[in-house]
Amino acid sequence: MATVSRAVNESSLVTAATRQHVAAIARRLGYMPHGGARSLATRRTHTIGVLLPDLYGEFFSEVIRGIDLTVRDVGYHCLVSSARHNGAQLEAAIRSMLGRVDGVILMSPEFTGEISRRTLHGGFPVVLLNCPSPDPAFDSLTIANYEGAYDMVRHLAQLGHRRIAIIQGAAGNFDAAERLRGYRAAMRDAGLAPDSDVEFAGDFTEESGAEAARAMLAMPDRPTAIFAANDCMAIGALAALREAGVSVPDQVALGGFDDIPMARYVTPALTSVHVDISALGERTAARLLAKLEGPADARRIRDTLPATLVVRRSCGALQN
Secondary structure, three states: OHHHHHHHOOOOOOOHHHHHHHHHHHHHHOOOOOHHHHHHHHOOOOEEEEEEOOOOOHHHHHHHHHHHHHHHOOOOEEEEEEOOOOHHHHHHHHHHHEOOEOEEEEOOOOOOHHHHHHHOOOOOOEEEEOOOOOOOOOEEEEEOHHHHHHHHHHHHHHOOOOOEEEEOOOOOOHHHHHHHHHHHHHHHHOOOOOOHHHEEOOOOOHHHHHHHHHHHHOOOOOOOEEEEOOHHHHHHHHHHHHHOOOOOOOOOEEEOOEOOHHHHOOOOOOEEEEOOHHHHHHHHHHHHHHHHHOOOOOOOOEEEEOOEEEOOHHHOOOOO
């Protein structure tokens, strides 16, 4: 058994002839190493868990791509799951991953100190992505949500818009709350007191963006500019405005957030706040790998990925 184990794991203690002999018998028997048994012996699965609030849309697919490319380069694999707007579902998902993964990347507004205490034993490697940390022991990475939203709304105000609406993200979501905060601050600094009748509910989906745009069109004094808290909602709003015969940007200016790949290909091309989404996944994965391979008492990291305004035709600043 020891010789087979060494041969399968390409140990230098086994000769080339023995390794070839073992490999030939393994092929004949259809033998594959048992990952569970191997992890019991090594106490490593070489798998990381990724828990996201949703798996739908370009934002999450780009995050997963960045994580996967980073961990694959060093021989790790990803186990991906979602837990949407449900603390019990999140707790169950975390428990299901324990013992199967060496560490977890977690993005969820439902992750609280209570859930952490019930599910995670001390020292289990966790990196939080775009969510408030319930415990200073956790490393975390976030997006400059407040600053990006502020820059977008300030840009719309500088173009002369005085009635600027926002389509908000999902209730209880950290990104959504920070983008709303940035919107309100930019409105105040432009001398435009935020007005609750132009703050529309959304949930980061195209459908909610379209619904909000239809509600705006029904207003007697409708906004002349819309800031959608993500590009999916902005694209939904764009479709609803087009259906109603409202020209963007001639009659209503429009901006989004995230700068997903689709943003530059819609008509008109979407002004957005650029986030390097794949790099966000890469940096989060790199941080988790550093925790797995480095000393247990390594310094905790709090990192923020910058967000940059990208001006395209949908806001009316560009004519061509």
